[in-house]
Amino acid sequence: MKDYFITDFSNPLFQAAFKEYFSELCINVKDWDGLFREMNEDEGTAAFLRTEENGSVIGFIQFQKSEMKHWFFSENIGFIREFWVSAKFRGQGHGTALLELAEKYFVENKVYKTILTTDTTPEFYVKRGYIRDYSYQAKNEDEVFVKLLK
Template sequence: METKLISDFTGGEFQESFKLYFNELGVNVRDWDGLFHEMGSDGRGNLAYLGIEAGRAVGFIQFCPMDCEGWFMKKTLGFIREFWIAPEYRGQGCGSELLGLAEEYFKQKRITAVALTTDTAPGFYIKHGYRHDPGFAAKNGDPVYIKHLY
């Protein structure tokens, strides 16, 4: 699988895979162009690795740094925003490869832990070293999983 690091979410390859992902989730979007523009301009530093095989998108992992701040301390976590693998590529290691690339990106930025929420694939993340952390509360109500990178 070839991978590309994406910071401009207005490109066709990423958009195609993201639309398939939202379709699978049953999410309807009225303004796709606005959504993709916002992904790259919301000030969070969003990036994505896009997996490609035989000229078509296999999947993607979208991620960014996330500041957790209190009155006395601040910590930057890596945050997995969105993650999708095309059904025909699941179970073949593509997701593991993309997750590993995002984790390596965070390590290079000296970010020591990664957070994510999931209600569809907790077993996948547990297999990769993530643990449910009930001390975190996600605004969407999904459980939060954390992995310490080092």
């Protein structure tokens, strides 16, 4: 197995995995190049991609380090954006390992809280220390989950 840290989303392996993920979700994209370009332009966005030794993709986790600002407080948060393990590799610990890689990356970069929305796998996150946080509202109107990393 190999884990790659990616900040350039023109990576063909990442693109192939991402397209498979969106086709599973039945999301049609007209302008793939535009979508991957936007990812590159979106500040602080990165991913870990896991492959088998032969190069076939196991899965990826894409995330973004950002800052939320209030007049008195500011908050560094680690947004888990997209997360997918190829169906034939599910249930073998790869998802947990990818999430841990992202969490470790955040702590190393002085981000001590992760945040995400999910309408597919809330139990997966709850088992891994995430809690529903009703104080946040998300654009997609899904429930918001957070985890304190430190």
